[in-house]
Amino acid sequence: MERIPILKMGDFLLVTIQVDMHDRLVMTLQDDLMEKISTCNSAGVLIDISALEIVDSFIGRMIANIAAMSRVLDAKTVVTGMQPAVAITLVELGLSLDGVMTALNVERGVKLLEKITRSESQYLDGTSAQELVDDNDHKS
Amino acid sequence: MITITRADTRPIQNQGDIVLVRKVVRDWALELQFSIVDQTKIITAASELARNAFEYGKGGTMKMEALLNGIRKGLRLTFEDQGPGIENMELALTDGYTTGGGLGMGLTGARRLVNEFDIKSTPGQGTTVTITKWK
Ligand SMILES: Nc1ncnc2c1ncn2[C@@H]1O[C@H](COP(=O)(O)OP(=O)(O)OP(=O)(O)O)[C@@H](O)[C@H]1O
Ligand SMILES: [Mg+2]
DSSP: OOOOOEEEETTEEEEEOOSOOOHHHHHHHHHHHHHHHHHHTOSEEEEEOTTOSOOOHHHHHHHHHHHHHHHHTTOEEEEEOOOHHHHHHHHHHTOOOTTOEEESSHHHHHHHHHHHHHHHHHOOSSOOHHHHHHHHHHHO | OEEEEEEEEEEEOSHHHHHHHHHHHHHHHHHTTOOHHHHHHHHHHHHHHHHHHHHTSSSEEEEEEEEEETTEEEEEEEEEEOSSOOSOHHHHTSTTOOSSSSOSOHHHHHHHHSSEEEEEEETTTEEEEEEEEEO
């Protein structure tokens, strides 16, 4: 059966979506990711969608599901590389992708994941991950 | 006056056909020189309507028509199925309404992504959705 590969990079999992996926492949990816997060005890998931020309309600729902389910497994999800036209279309379609963090590219996504997963274990002073990210954006 | 410069019909009988719908709509939108944002919008709308025709309408077809209105180019897509039809159109056209465990954003979202949107459905006979995007 056709599958999207999931790479393990230290504490994180990386998925690069390079093909236009049919719906069953999307569901398989969602299931595979959930299983990998728990077996690898991953702290974060990075989904690179820079090659995706569209994100419709089905893929949008998968991304939101992955983010919600990884939260339950105590992992963070970052979506990277969303094309500007895709982002514009998503908003008009009416999908908000609440609670899904985004980054410009994989490199920045990894930095973001490192920062927020580290911050959770080190800074127990109540500073939220979002504040740390905002802080990061100003500096770069 | 609107003239049809090119027409074709594609099947929507399985999940692979939904992928092919996205691909062919992209090809036509490119040929009509749609902007990247307009391409993305019409492909996304087509993906939603093709999936509805497959999931709820038990499969159907997409008719494609390249249009010319004066110097203005457009793309009209008609999704037709002979499925169960839609009992309550007002509900179906409400953001978030779903009978299939989706997000309920397909129809309303597709409507927002195009210039013209028309839906006709007869319970027990089927559903036809027509969308047009002008360049
Ligand atoms: N071709 C169709 N035939 C019969 N019923 C339909 C058809 N298209 C849509 N519907 C009905 O209208 C409802 C709303 O459709 P819509 O596409 O907006 O949402 P959805 O498919 O349920 O979820 P989403 O598209 O967000 O994944 C569907 O749940 C279904 O009941
Ligand atoms: Mg739908």
